[in-house]
Amino acid sequence: MRDKGRTALEVRGLGRRYGRRWVLREATFRLPAGRVCGLVGPNGAGKTTMLEIIAGLREASAGEARVFGEPAGGVAARQRVAFLPQEKPLFTRFTVAETLRLGRELNPHWDQELAEGFVRAGSVPLDAKVGRLSGGQRTRVALAVALGKRPDLVLLDEPLADLDPLVRRQTVAALLGEVAERGITVLLSSHLVAELDTLCDYLLLVAEGGLRLAGDVDEIISVHRVLSAPTDRVPTGPDGLPAGLEHHTVVETHDDQRYTTALVRPGGPVGGFWDAAAPTLEEVVLAYLEQSSSAPLISPNSYVPGVGSEVAK
Numbered sequence: 001m002r003d004k005g006r007t008a009l010e011v012r013g014l015g016r017r018y019g020r021r022w023v024l025r026e027a028t029f030r031l032p033a034g035r036v037c038g039l040v041g042p043n044g045a046g047k048t049t050m051l052e053i054i055a056g057l058r059e060a061s062a063g064e065a066r067v068f069g070e071p072a073g074g075v076a077a078r079q080r081v082a083f084l085p086q087e088k089p090l091f092t093r094f095t096v097a098e099t100l101r102l103g104r105e106l107n108p109h110w111d112q113e114l115a116e117g118f119v120r121a122g123s124v125p126l127d128a129k130v131g132r133l134s135g136g137q138r139t140r141v142a143l144a145v146a147l148g149k150r151p152d153l154v155l156l157d158e159p160l161a162d163l164d165p166l167v168r169r170q171t172v173a174a175l176l177g178e179v180a181e182r183g184i185t186v187l188l189s190s191h192l193v194a195e196l197d198t199l200c201d202y203l204l205l206v207a208e209g210g211l212r213l214a215g216d217v218d219e220i221i222s223v224h225r226v227l228s229a230p231t232d233r234v235p236t237g238p239d240g241l242p243a244g245l246e247h248h249t250v251v252e253t254h255d256d257q258r259y260t261t262a263l264v265r266p267g268g269p270v271g272g273f274w275d276a277a278a279p280t281l282e283e284v285v286l287a288y289l290e291q292s293s294s295a296p297l298i299s300p301n302s303y304v305p306g307v308g309s310e311v312a313k
């Protein structure tokens with residue numbers, strides 16, 4: 001792994017506004033090299049905007065992004081980045097082989113063997129016109145073009161959204177195989193929250209213009225607990241929240257007639273009537289999406305020294 005131990009991406013105080021409206025504000029994090037990072041957030045949270053800034057396709061209104069130490073958008077950074085936008089940038093009249101040939105002509109470091117192998121492994125015929133391919137086959141060709149550039153950082157904007165579950169699983173396995181073998185860093189936006197933990201070992205969550213979660217998936221899960229108790233045993237505490245949560249950072253609470261649950265970052269022992277369990281990544285993500293005003297969590301290896309961020313606790 002060429003970049004092991006390095007930072008693939010460093011974002012400091014990044015912001016973007018359209019007119020007077022800020023869609024992204026003061027995003028600060030670090031993404032270590034070699035990780036597969038999920039970028040999640042509600043519609044309109046600024047995920048595409050952030051990917052476009054990192055790819056050098058859009059100017060930031062504040063702050064900066066650096067790719068392997070180089071300013072995003074500069075020649076050095078662009079050479080190391082491949083960006084696959086939501087609408088796959090393929091010419092429908094080209095055959096698959098012609099598409100790969102174009103990739104070779106446009107990219108000095110093109111890896112034909114990799115790109116062709118990736119397409120063949122998905123049983124996509126090289127002589128087929130791109131316009132005649134299924135959505136899954138087209139995704140595979142677009143990913144092959146992205147990987148063929150031999151990038152160090154791949155940015156994918158909802159690459160899997162239109163694939164059926166089986167094709168999605170096959171495509172993900174193929175993609176993860178390539179990136180692991182080559183030590184490529186991946187940042188991919190996705191709404192497929194239930195599948196994130198099979199894809200990603202790193203997570204960024206943006207909501208309401210700001211970064212709410214950043215860090216290792218394992219670390220993020222390990223600092224949270226899901227507490228549950230029968231609703232009839234849970235009195236209301238002085239702050240209006242269910243009692244017994246005073247010493248914890250409460251991300252979200254939910255109750256129905258039978259059970260009350262809370263996702264918390266424990267600030268001490270959990271006791272009394274509460275049962276505590278480790279949450280799934282999906283539970284954590286959904287809780288932060290539901291309560292986008294909860295205190296952000298930037299875990300230590302995403303933390304950028306000298307820029308105001310909250311460290312995991």
Ligand SMILES: Nc1ncnc2c1ncn2[C@@H]1O[C@H](COP(=O)(O)OP(=O)(O)OP(=O)(O)O)[C@@H](O)[C@H]1O
Nearest residue numbers: 018019023041042043044045046047048049050189
């Ligand atoms: N060129 C533009 N001019 C004005 N507003 C824009 C422009 N591009 C994006 N926006 C607005 O910025 C906000 C963030 O858009 P963005 O596409 O980055 O969000 P997203 O998180 O990727 O959303 P989704 O999950 O729906 O793809 C949206 O409200 C969008 O309407």
